[in-house]
Amino acid sequence: MGAAPETLQEAELTPQEARDTGQEWFLDTETGQLKPEWSSDAETEDLPRPVRVARWIFD
Amino acid sequence: MTGLDHDRVWARHDPLTGAVLIVGAGAVGGFLADELARIGFSPLVLVDPERLAVENLVRHPLGAPCLDQPKAPALAARISRDFPLCRAAGLQADFTLIPRDEQRALVAAADVVVAATDSADCQRLVNLVALEVGRPAVFPGVWVDPRIRDAEVGEILWVDPDRPTPCYQCAAAFRRGAADTQAARGARVDIQLVALATAQVVTALAHPESDRAGILDPERTAIYLHGLTPTSPGVQATFPLPGLSSRPVRVPYPSRPCIACRRSHVLDLDRADDLPAVSPGKLAAGIALVTLTLAVVILLTAAFVHA
Numbered sequence: 043m044g045a046a047p048e049t050l051q052e053a054e055l056t057p058q059e060a061r062d063t064g065q066e067w068f069l070d071t072e073t074g075q076l077k078p079e080w081s082s083d084a085e086t087e088d089l090p091r092p093v094r095v096a097r098w099i100f101d
Numbered sequence: 102m103t104g105l106d107h108d109r110v111w112a113r114h115d116p117l118t119g120a121v122l123i124v125g126a127g128a129v130g131g132f133l134a135d136e137l138a139r140i141g142f143s144p145l146v147l148v149d150p151e152r153l154a155v156e157n158l159v160r161h162p163l164g165a166p167c168l169d170q171p172k173a174p175a176l177a178a179r180i181s182r183d184f185p186l187c188r189a190a191g192l193q194a195d196f197t198l199i200p201r202d203e204q205r206a207l208v209a210a211a212d213v214v215v216a217a218t219d220s221a222d223c224q225r226l227v228n229l230v231a232l233e234v235g236r237p238a239v240f241p242g243v244w245v246d247p248r249i250r251d252a253e254v255g256e257i258l259w260v261d262p263d264r265p266t267p268c269y270q271c272a273a274a275f276r277r278g279a280a281d282t283q284a285a286r287g288a289r290v291d292i293q294l295v296a297l298a299t300a301q302v303v304t305a306l307a308h309p310e311s312d313r314a315g316i317l318d319p320e321r322t323a324i325y326l327h328g329l330t331p332t333s334p335g336v337q338a339t340f341p342l343p344g345l346s347s348r349p350v351r352v353p354y355p356s357r358p359c360i361a362c363r364r365s366h367v368l369d370l371d372r373a374d375d376l377p378a379v380s381p382g383k384l385a386a387g388i389a390l391v392t393l394t395l396a397v398v399i400l401l402t403a404a405f406v407h408a
Contacts, residue, residue, distance in 0.1 A: 062341035068351035069323055076325070076339055076350060090338035093214075096246035097256060097276065101208035 065090060103185040106146060110186055116141025119307035122211035123229050124148045124196045125218035126173040128289065129241050131162040132296035133215060133303070138187035140304055145180065147173040149218075150195040160289035197223050204230050206395060209252060212307045214238045215299065216269075228260065228269035229361050237261045237306040240269050241299040243287055248335030252287030255295035255326035259302050259317065259350070262362075266322045267352045270361035291328045298326055298347070300310050321349035 055063065066079040075092040118141045123130045134145050149172045153163050157172075167175045177191030196204065197220070208214050209228045216227035219317035224240055231238035237260060244254035260268045263331060302324070305314040325348045327340040340346055354366040 059341055065340060066321075066351070067325075067348055068353060069272060069274055069276055071353065072353055079351065090341075093336055093339045094246070095256075095275075096249070096254075097242045098243040 061088075062090060069095065105185060107186065111141070114185075116268075117308055117311065117313070118142060119212040119306055120144050120146075120210060121147045121307075122148070122214045124214070124216045126159070126176050126191065126283055126392060127151075127219070128160040128287075128292050129243075129296045129299065130217035131172070131176055133217065133299050134176060134180060134189065135162055135206065135239075135296060136300040136329055137303060138184045138189065141301075142299065142307070143187040143189075145177070145189040147177050147189065147191045148194055148196050148199075148207070148213065149173040149191075150193060160287070160292055162368065166254055167219060168179065178179070178243060195223075197226050202229075205234055208234045208236050211236060213303045215303060216240050217299075224273070225270060225361070231260065232268055232362055235262050237263070239299055239302050239306065240273075240274065241295050243292055243295055244336075245287060246335065250291075250330055252291035253328055253330055254340075255298065255338055257295065257302055257324040257326070259306060259322055259324075261306060261317075261319070261322075264319050265362070265364070266319055267354050267364070268359060268362040271355050271359045271364070272352045274346075274355055274359070291330065294326055294328050297366035298324065306372055318349050321351045323350040323352050324348070325350055 066081075067076050068079055069075075070077050070092070073092075074095045076095060077092045080087040080089065116271055121137055121142050123134055123137075126134065126147040130147065130149070134147055138214040152169050152171050152176065153161060153167050155168065157163075158165060159166075160352065161172070163170070163175055163179065167179075171191070171193035173191030173193055175191065176275070177189035180187055181188040196218070199207070204226075208227075214227060214231050216224045217240075218224060218227075228238060228240070240258040240260075242258075243252045243254065245251050254385060258272050260266055262268075265287065276351050301313070301316060305317045308314060325339065327336070327344070327346045327348075329345040332340050332343050339348060352366050356365060356367065358365040
Protein backbone atom coordinates (compact mmCIF):
# COMPACT_ATOMS: atom_id res chain seq x y z
CA MET A 43 0.00 0.00 0.00
CA GLY A 44 1.53 3.30 -0.99
CA ALA A 45 0.96 6.72 0.45
CA ALA A 46 -1.77 8.93 -0.95
CA PRO A 47 -0.46 10.92 -3.88
CA GLU A 48 0.66 14.44 -3.13
CA THR A 49 -1.48 15.75 -5.98
CA LEU A 50 -4.64 14.89 -4.03
CA GLN A 51 -4.64 18.40 -2.61
CA GLU A 52 -5.22 19.74 -6.10
CA ALA A 53 -8.53 17.87 -6.30
CA GLU A 54 -10.03 19.89 -3.47
CA LEU A 55 -12.63 22.43 -4.47
CA THR A 56 -11.86 26.09 -4.33
CA PRO A 57 -14.38 28.19 -2.34
CA GLN A 58 -15.79 29.42 -5.66
CA GLU A 59 -16.14 25.86 -6.98
CA ALA A 60 -17.72 24.68 -3.74
CA ARG A 61 -20.26 27.51 -3.93
CA ASP A 62 -20.99 26.79 -7.59
CA THR A 63 -21.40 23.08 -6.92
CA GLY A 64 -23.84 23.75 -4.10
CA GLN A 65 -25.87 26.16 -6.23
CA GLU A 66 -29.42 24.95 -6.85
CA TRP A 67 -31.23 25.48 -10.14
CA PHE A 68 -34.72 25.63 -11.53
CA LEU A 69 -36.10 25.34 -15.04
CA ASP A 70 -37.82 28.52 -16.19
CA THR A 71 -40.51 26.90 -18.30
CA GLU A 72 -41.50 30.22 -19.87
CA THR A 73 -38.07 30.99 -21.30
CA GLY A 74 -36.54 27.53 -21.49
CA GLN A 75 -33.58 28.48 -19.33
CA LEU A 76 -31.95 26.84 -16.35
CA LYS A 77 -31.70 29.59 -13.75
CA PRO A 78 -30.00 29.66 -10.35
CA GLU A 79 -32.23 29.56 -7.32
CA TRP A 80 -31.91 32.75 -5.34
CA SER A 81 -30.89 32.44 -1.73
CA SER A 82 -30.93 35.14 0.90
CA ASP A 83 -27.21 34.81 1.62
CA ALA A 84 -26.20 35.28 -2.03
CA GLU A 85 -25.70 38.59 -3.78
CA THR A 86 -27.61 38.79 -7.03
CA GLU A 87 -24.47 39.63 -8.97
CA ASP A 88 -22.78 36.50 -7.59
CA LEU A 89 -25.38 34.16 -9.07
CA PRO A 90 -24.32 32.16 -12.13
CA ARG A 91 -25.88 33.19 -15.40
CA PRO A 92 -28.82 31.24 -16.89
CA VAL A 93 -28.16 28.43 -19.36
CA ARG A 94 -30.41 27.92 -22.36
CA VAL A 95 -31.94 24.46 -22.44
CA ALA A 96 -31.37 22.61 -25.70
CA ARG A 97 -32.63 19.17 -26.46
CA TRP A 98 -33.23 16.45 -28.91
CA ILE A 99 -34.94 13.17 -28.43
CA PHE A 100 -34.11 9.81 -29.74
CA ASP A 101 -34.22 8.03 -33.05
CA MET B 102 -39.25 -22.49 -18.63
CA THR B 103 -35.97 -20.67 -19.01
CA GLY B 104 -33.74 -23.61 -18.14
CA LEU B 105 -31.78 -21.28 -15.87
CA ASP B 106 -31.35 -21.56 -12.11
CA HIS B 107 -32.94 -18.35 -10.84
CA ASP B 108 -30.90 -18.38 -7.65
CA ARG B 109 -27.71 -18.45 -9.66
CA VAL B 110 -28.92 -15.82 -12.11
CA TRP B 111 -29.67 -13.46 -9.23
CA ALA B 112 -26.64 -14.45 -7.17
CA ARG B 113 -25.03 -11.05 -7.71
CA HIS B 114 -28.03 -8.91 -6.76
CA ASP B 115 -31.68 -9.35 -5.90
CA PRO B 116 -34.04 -8.61 -8.76
CA LEU B 117 -36.13 -5.46 -8.61
CA THR B 118 -39.27 -6.31 -10.48
CA GLY B 119 -42.02 -4.53 -12.35
CA ALA B 120 -43.55 -4.02 -15.76
CA VAL B 121 -42.25 -1.23 -18.00
CA LEU B 122 -43.57 0.20 -21.25
CA ILE B 123 -40.85 1.81 -23.37
CA VAL B 124 -42.13 3.97 -26.20
CA GLY B 125 -39.18 4.44 -28.55
CA ALA B 126 -36.69 1.60 -28.94
CA GLY B 127 -33.77 3.65 -30.22
CA ALA B 128 -30.46 4.88 -28.89
CA VAL B 129 -31.79 5.29 -25.34
CA GLY B 130 -34.92 3.12 -25.26
CA GLY B 131 -32.97 0.16 -26.60
CA PHE B 132 -30.18 0.25 -24.04
CA LEU B 133 -32.66 1.08 -21.32
CA ALA B 134 -34.57 -2.12 -22.10
CA ASP B 135 -31.36 -4.13 -21.84
CA GLU B 136 -30.54 -2.57 -18.47
CA LEU B 137 -34.04 -2.98 -17.05
CA ALA B 138 -34.06 -6.67 -17.96
CA ARG B 139 -30.87 -7.23 -15.97
CA ILE B 140 -32.25 -5.29 -13.00
CA GLY B 141 -35.18 -7.70 -12.89
CA PHE B 142 -37.99 -5.88 -14.70
CA SER B 143 -40.41 -8.07 -16.61
CA PRO B 144 -42.40 -7.86 -18.74
CA LEU B 145 -40.95 -5.16 -20.95
CA VAL B 146 -43.06 -3.88 -23.81
CA LEU B 147 -41.29 -1.90 -26.53
CA VAL B 148 -43.12 0.23 -29.07
CA ASP B 149 -41.39 1.74 -32.10
CA PRO B 150 -42.52 2.15 -35.73
CA GLU B 151 -39.07 2.16 -37.35
CA ARG B 152 -36.74 -0.38 -38.84
CA LEU B 153 -33.03 -0.53 -38.05
CA ALA B 154 -31.15 1.63 -40.56
CA VAL B 155 -27.44 1.79 -41.32
CA GLU B 156 -27.26 5.20 -39.61
CA ASN B 157 -28.49 3.57 -36.37
CA LEU B 158 -25.63 1.07 -36.11
CA VAL B 159 -23.19 3.38 -34.32
CA ARG B 160 -25.47 3.85 -31.33
CA HIS B 161 -28.14 1.15 -31.25
CA PRO B 162 -27.88 -2.11 -29.28
CA LEU B 163 -28.87 -4.09 -32.37
CA GLY B 164 -26.17 -4.77 -34.94
CA ALA B 165 -25.80 -5.33 -38.65
CA PRO B 166 -27.54 -8.75 -38.68
CA CYS B 167 -30.75 -6.90 -37.73
CA LEU B 168 -30.58 -4.28 -40.47
CA ASP B 169 -34.01 -3.48 -41.89
CA GLN B 170 -35.75 -5.39 -39.12
CA PRO B 171 -38.34 -3.54 -37.02
CA LYS B 172 -36.46 -2.25 -33.99
CA ALA B 173 -38.97 -3.08 -31.25
CA PRO B 174 -39.68 -6.75 -32.11
CA ALA B 175 -36.03 -7.41 -32.97
CA LEU B 176 -34.84 -5.94 -29.71
CA ALA B 177 -37.49 -7.77 -27.69
CA ALA B 178 -36.46 -11.03 -29.35
CA ARG B 179 -32.82 -10.40 -28.54
CA ILE B 180 -33.54 -9.61 -24.89
CA SER B 181 -35.73 -12.71 -24.54
CA ARG B 182 -32.99 -14.82 -26.09
CA ASP B 183 -30.03 -13.35 -24.18
CA PHE B 184 -31.80 -12.98 -20.84
CA PRO B 185 -34.77 -15.36 -20.82
CA LEU B 186 -35.88 -14.44 -17.31
CA CYS B 187 -37.27 -11.27 -18.85
CA ARG B 188 -40.39 -11.49 -20.95
CA ALA B 189 -39.98 -8.85 -23.63
CA ALA B 190 -42.45 -8.02 -26.36
CA GLY B 191 -42.00 -5.66 -29.27
CA LEU B 192 -44.70 -3.81 -31.12
CA GLN B 193 -43.89 -2.19 -34.46
CA ALA B 194 -46.22 0.76 -34.23
CA ASP B 195 -46.38 4.52 -33.97
CA PHE B 196 -47.77 5.06 -30.48
CA THR B 197 -49.64 8.17 -31.63
CA LEU B 198 -51.59 6.08 -34.18
CA ILE B 199 -52.63 3.32 -31.82
CA PRO B 200 -56.32 3.55 -30.82
CA ARG B 201 -56.74 5.42 -27.54
CA ASP B 202 -58.15 2.47 -25.61
CA GLU B 203 -55.11 0.40 -26.65
CA GLN B 204 -52.77 3.21 -25.64
CA ARG B 205 -54.44 3.29 -22.26
CA ALA B 206 -54.26 -0.49 -21.94
CA LEU B 207 -50.55 -0.51 -22.73
CA VAL B 208 -49.85 2.19 -20.16
CA ALA B 209 -52.15 0.67 -17.54
CA ALA B 210 -50.34 -2.66 -17.80
CA ALA B 211 -47.05 -1.00 -16.88
CA ASP B 212 -45.75 0.10 -13.50
CA VAL B 213 -43.63 2.79 -15.17
CA VAL B 214 -43.71 4.26 -18.68
CA VAL B 215 -40.73 5.67 -20.54
CA ALA B 216 -41.05 7.96 -23.57
CA ALA B 217 -37.77 7.99 -25.49
CA THR B 218 -38.93 8.93 -28.98
CA ASP B 219 -37.93 11.46 -31.62
CA SER B 220 -41.41 12.99 -31.70
CA ALA B 221 -42.43 15.82 -29.40
CA ASP B 222 -46.07 15.01 -30.12
CA CYS B 223 -45.52 11.43 -29.02
CA GLN B 224 -43.75 12.53 -25.84
CA ARG B 225 -46.71 14.77 -25.01
CA LEU B 226 -49.20 12.02 -25.77
CA VAL B 227 -47.42 9.52 -23.54
CA ASN B 228 -47.47 12.15 -20.80
CA LEU B 229 -51.19 12.67 -21.27
CA VAL B 230 -52.10 8.98 -21.26
CA ALA B 231 -49.86 8.29 -18.26
CA LEU B 232 -51.60 11.10 -16.36
CA GLU B 233 -55.02 9.76 -17.32
CA VAL B 234 -54.17 6.23 -16.25
CA GLY B 235 -52.13 7.31 -13.24
CA ARG B 236 -48.76 5.83 -14.05
CA PRO B 237 -45.34 7.37 -13.41
CA ALA B 238 -43.50 8.37 -16.57
CA VAL B 239 -39.91 9.20 -17.48
CA PHE B 240 -38.74 11.37 -20.37
CA PRO B 241 -35.05 11.12 -21.22
CA GLY B 242 -33.35 13.45 -23.69
CA VAL B 243 -29.98 14.81 -24.74
CA TRP B 244 -28.86 18.36 -25.43
CA VAL B 245 -27.48 19.29 -28.80
CA ASP B 246 -26.60 22.90 -29.39
CA PRO B 247 -23.95 24.70 -31.47
CA ARG B 248 -22.46 26.09 -28.25
CA ILE B 249 -21.84 22.67 -26.66
CA ARG B 250 -20.52 19.26 -27.63
CA ASP B 251 -23.05 16.85 -29.08
CA ALA B 252 -24.78 14.87 -26.34
CA GLU B 253 -22.63 16.55 -23.69
CA VAL B 254 -25.64 17.12 -21.44
CA GLY B 255 -28.39 14.60 -20.76
CA GLU B 256 -31.82 15.42 -19.41
CA ILE B 257 -34.28 13.19 -17.55
CA LEU B 258 -37.70 14.45 -16.55
CA TRP B 259 -39.80 12.25 -14.30
CA VAL B 260 -43.47 12.55 -13.47
CA ASP B 261 -45.26 10.81 -10.62
CA PRO B 262 -49.00 11.47 -10.53
CA ASP B 263 -49.24 10.07 -7.00
CA ARG B 264 -47.03 12.70 -5.36
CA PRO B 265 -48.01 14.73 -7.55
CA THR B 266 -45.25 16.38 -9.56
CA PRO B 267 -45.24 18.76 -12.56
CA CYS B 268 -45.87 16.85 -15.77
CA TYR B 269 -43.90 16.70 -19.03
CA GLN B 270 -46.11 19.38 -20.55
CA CYS B 271 -45.44 21.68 -17.59
CA ALA B 272 -41.71 21.32 -18.18
CA ALA B 273 -41.70 21.34 -21.97
CA ALA B 274 -44.29 23.97 -22.81
CA PHE B 275 -41.53 26.24 -24.12
CA ARG B 276 -40.38 23.61 -26.62
CA ARG B 277 -42.44 24.83 -29.52
CA GLY B 278 -39.87 25.01 -32.29
CA ALA B 279 -38.45 22.11 -34.26
CA ALA B 280 -34.93 23.11 -33.21
CA ASP B 281 -35.56 21.68 -29.77
CA THR B 282 -36.75 18.31 -30.92
CA GLN B 283 -35.04 17.32 -34.14
CA ALA B 284 -32.76 14.32 -34.14
CA ALA B 285 -29.12 15.25 -34.23
CA ARG B 286 -25.59 14.03 -33.74
CA GLY B 287 -24.27 12.32 -30.66
CA ALA B 288 -22.04 9.38 -29.84
CA ARG B 289 -23.22 6.21 -28.13
CA VAL B 290 -20.55 6.57 -25.45
CA ASP B 291 -22.19 9.82 -24.32
CA ILE B 292 -25.81 8.83 -24.90
CA GLN B 293 -25.57 5.62 -22.89
CA LEU B 294 -25.01 7.65 -19.75
CA VAL B 295 -28.59 8.88 -20.09
CA ALA B 296 -29.90 5.33 -20.57
CA LEU B 297 -28.14 4.16 -17.41
CA ALA B 298 -29.43 7.05 -15.34
CA THR B 299 -32.94 6.57 -16.75
CA ALA B 300 -32.83 2.93 -15.62
CA GLN B 301 -32.06 4.14 -12.09
CA VAL B 302 -34.96 6.60 -12.20
CA VAL B 303 -37.34 3.90 -13.46
CA THR B 304 -36.19 1.60 -10.66
CA ALA B 305 -36.73 4.31 -8.07
CA LEU B 306 -40.23 5.06 -9.35
CA ALA B 307 -41.19 1.37 -9.47
CA HIS B 308 -39.88 0.78 -5.94
CA PRO B 309 -40.72 3.82 -3.84
CA GLU B 310 -40.20 1.78 -0.68
CA SER B 311 -36.62 0.95 -1.67
CA ASP B 312 -33.62 3.01 -0.64
CA ARG B 313 -33.05 3.49 -4.37
CA ALA B 314 -35.99 5.88 -4.34
CA GLY B 315 -33.79 8.27 -2.41
CA ILE B 316 -32.34 9.52 -5.70
CA LEU B 317 -35.70 11.14 -6.48
CA ASP B 318 -36.34 14.54 -4.95
CA PRO B 319 -40.02 15.45 -5.52
CA GLU B 320 -39.04 19.12 -5.36
CA ARG B 321 -36.56 18.62 -8.20
CA THR B 322 -38.03 16.45 -10.92
CA ALA B 323 -35.56 17.16 -13.69
CA ILE B 324 -32.11 15.61 -13.61
CA TYR B 325 -29.38 17.05 -15.81
CA LEU B 326 -26.27 15.00 -16.45
CA HIS B 327 -22.92 16.14 -17.74
CA GLY B 328 -20.89 13.42 -19.37
CA LEU B 329 -17.25 12.58 -18.79
CA THR B 330 -16.16 15.02 -21.43
CA PRO B 331 -14.63 18.51 -21.41
CA THR B 332 -17.17 21.13 -20.38
CA SER B 333 -18.19 23.58 -23.07
CA PRO B 334 -18.27 27.28 -22.11
CA GLY B 335 -22.01 27.33 -22.87
CA VAL B 336 -22.86 25.10 -19.89
CA GLN B 337 -20.07 25.96 -17.45
CA ALA B 338 -22.44 28.07 -15.37
CA THR B 339 -24.49 24.97 -14.54
CA PHE B 340 -21.61 22.49 -14.55
CA PRO B 341 -18.68 24.45 -13.09
CA LEU B 342 -16.46 21.42 -12.61
CA PRO B 343 -14.95 19.49 -15.53
CA GLY B 344 -16.45 16.18 -16.55
CA LEU B 345 -19.01 13.90 -14.96
CA SER B 346 -21.67 15.48 -12.76
CA SER B 347 -25.40 15.66 -12.23
CA ARG B 348 -27.86 18.35 -11.18
CA PRO B 349 -31.35 17.83 -9.77
CA VAL B 350 -33.38 20.80 -11.01
CA ARG B 351 -36.69 22.19 -9.76
CA VAL B 352 -39.47 22.27 -12.34
CA PRO B 353 -42.12 24.79 -11.28
CA TYR B 354 -45.75 24.51 -12.27
CA PRO B 355 -46.61 26.95 -15.09
CA SER B 356 -48.21 30.30 -14.37
CA ARG B 357 -51.35 29.27 -16.24
CA PRO B 358 -52.99 25.86 -15.78
CA CYS B 359 -51.15 23.19 -17.72
CA ILE B 360 -53.17 21.83 -20.65
CA ALA B 361 -52.23 18.28 -19.65
CA CYS B 362 -52.30 18.07 -15.83
CA ARG B 363 -54.36 21.27 -15.27
CA ARG B 364 -52.11 22.39 -12.47
CA SER B 365 -50.48 25.79 -12.12
CA HIS B 366 -48.37 27.46 -9.49
CA VAL B 367 -51.26 29.83 -8.80
CA LEU B 368 -53.96 27.23 -8.45
CA ASP B 369 -53.49 23.58 -7.81
CA LEU B 370 -56.80 22.35 -9.18
CA ASP B 371 -56.79 18.98 -7.49
CA ARG B 372 -56.15 20.52 -4.12
CA ALA B 373 -58.70 23.25 -4.85
CA ASP B 374 -61.25 20.48 -5.36
CA ASP B 375 -60.56 19.36 -1.82
CA LEU B 376 -61.23 22.77 -0.34
CA PRO B 377 -64.62 23.27 1.36
CA ALA B 378 -67.06 24.95 -0.97
CA VAL B 379 -68.28 28.48 -0.19
CA SER B 380 -72.06 28.61 -0.32
CA PRO B 381 -73.81 31.54 -2.08
CA GLY B 382 -75.36 32.53 1.24
CA LYS B 383 -71.99 32.74 2.99
CA LEU B 384 -70.56 34.68 0.03
CA ALA B 385 -73.40 37.23 0.18
CA ALA B 386 -72.98 37.64 3.92
CA GLY B 387 -69.25 38.22 3.45
CA ILE B 388 -69.84 40.87 0.79
CA ALA B 389 -72.41 42.60 3.00
CA LEU B 390 -69.99 42.64 5.95
CA VAL B 391 -67.18 44.15 3.84
CA THR B 392 -69.56 46.79 2.41
CA LEU B 393 -70.82 47.70 5.89
CA THR B 394 -67.25 48.02 7.19
CA LEU B 395 -66.30 50.30 4.30
CA ALA B 396 -69.37 52.46 4.88
CA VAL B 397 -68.52 52.86 8.59
CA VAL B 398 -64.92 53.81 7.75
CA ILE B 399 -66.08 56.39 5.20
CA LEU B 400 -68.60 57.90 7.63
CA LEU B 401 -66.04 58.11 10.44
CA THR B 402 -63.47 59.69 8.09
CA ALA B 403 -66.04 62.24 6.90
CA ALA B 404 -66.97 63.03 10.51
CA PHE B 405 -63.35 63.67 11.46
CA VAL B 406 -62.79 65.87 8.39
CA HIS B 407 -65.94 67.82 9.10
CA ALA B 408 -64.92 68.34 12.74
